[in-house]
Amino acid sequence: METVTVSKPQTDNSATTAGKPVKAARSTAATGVMYGVGAYGLWGLLPIYFMLLAPANSIEIVANRVIWSVLFCAIIITVTHGWGKIRTVSTSPRLIGILALAGVLILINWLTYVYAVTSGSAIEASLGYFINPLVSVLLGVILLKEKLRPLQWMAVGVGFVAVVVLTVSYGKLPWIALALAGSFGTYGFVKNRLGGKVDAITSLSVETAVLAPVAVVAMVVLGFFGQLTLTGFGAGHFWLMAASGIVTAVPLLFFGASASRLSMTGIGLLQFMTPVIQFIIAITVMGEHMSTFRWIGFSIVWVALIILTTDMMRHYRQTAYLRRAAAAQN
Numbered sequence: 154m155e156t157v158t159v160s161k162p163q164t165d166n167s168a169t170t171a172g173k174p175v176k177a178a179r180s181t182a183a184t185g186v187m188y189g190v191g192a193y194g195l196w197g198l199l200p201i202y203f204m205l206l207a208p209a210n211s212i213e214i215v216a217n218r219v220i221w222s223v224l225f226c227a228i229i230i231t232v233t234h235g236w237g238k239i240r241t242v243s244t245s246p247r248l249i250g251i252l253a254l255a256g257v258l259i260l261i262n263w264l265t266y267v268y269a270v271t272s273g274s275a276i277e278a279s280l281g282y283f284i285n286p287l288v289s290v291l292l293g294v295i296l297l298k299e300k301l302r303p304l305q306w307m308a309v310g311v312g313f314v315a316v317v318v319l320t321v322s323y324g325k326l327p328w329i330a331l332a333l334a335g336s337f338g339t340y341g342f343v344k345n346r347l348g349g350k351v352d353a354i355t356s357l358s359v360e361t362a363v364l365a366p367v368a369v370v371a372m373v374v375l376g377f378f379g380q381l382t383l384t385g386f387g388a389g390h391f392w393l394m395a396a397s398g399i400v401t402a403v404p405l406l407f408f409g410a411s412a413s414r415l416s417m418t419g420i421g422l423l424q425f426m427t428p429v430i431q432f433i434i435a436i437t438v439m440g441e442h443m444s445t446f447r448w449i450g451f452s453i454v455w456v457a458l459i460i461l462t463t464d465m466m467r468h469y470r471q472t473a474y475l476r477r478a479a480a481a482q483n
Contacts, residue, residue, distance in 0.1 A: 197430025
């Protein structure tokens with residue numbers, strides 16, 4: 154009886170103890186998914202937002218995005234008492250250099266994307282974010298000398314075929330898609346070099362602060378040539394432009410919250426939400442045309458992404474299994 158009396162609570166306690174981490178892990182993952190859906194969903198809806206900013210051109214939109222982002226980030230940093238992190242980064246020339254480079258890359262990305270949306274090329278812009286994972290894989294091979302697995306090579310090869318087909322379809326190289334994928338892929342690579350030393354809001358603050366002088370000059374030049382719309386089209390237009398700071402920062406904060414709760418596989422699967430939403434908006438809301446050749450090209454891209462995702466999930470499961478086996482042996 155004594156053994157039974159002792160063993161029963163132990164069993165119950167162990168079950169309870171074992172259950173809590175499982176429930177906690179599920180809750181954390183569910184929260185991460187919600188944040189991820191929020192981030193990628195908001196990024197996917199950006200074409201509609203940029204359409205509402207007409208008649209502002211792409212340069213003015215991006216300049217406002219930089220300036221209002223700096224102001225919005227300053228508010229968040231003040232509320233969260235994060236100025237110490239800014240001072241820490243500012244004392245490191247290496248970190249400032251990396252973030253300045255990241256700022257230039259994201260500026261190129263923003264300008265290209267806004268130009269694409271405002272010039273009727275939103276479909277090609279969505280293509281850029283579809284092929285971005287393939288570009289990231291290639292950057293790993295070229296810059297980090299990583300070795301690709303067979304399915305990864307297959308995905309890259311299929312992606313190359315898709316670019317050839319789409320080049321024939323467009324009658325020219327899809328430079329908007331390639332510029333978006335290249336700039337954002339390189340931006341991700343540069344940010345990865347930080348190794349988690351700078352959080353999302355601090356990073357965005359420094360990147361946009363570095364770009365702020367350029368944005369101010371752009372606004373002055375646009376005003377000089379009579380092309381500035383910020384204050385000339387009513388309060389509604391002004392506040393829509395001012396909201397670009399929130400529109401830029403909030404999805405990034407959601408993404409940071411999601412990335413800290415989900416595996417890389419989970420993040421990798423969610424990221425396809427953005428180009429899917431952008432693609433649907435381009436066809437249904439913006440009325441852009443998809444020829445048969447373009448459908449074929451996009452279909453080939455999606456095949457490449459399916460191959461890449463399949464490889465990613467297989468590799469993740471194998472790695473998780475090996476870790477569990479190693480933990481069991483210890």
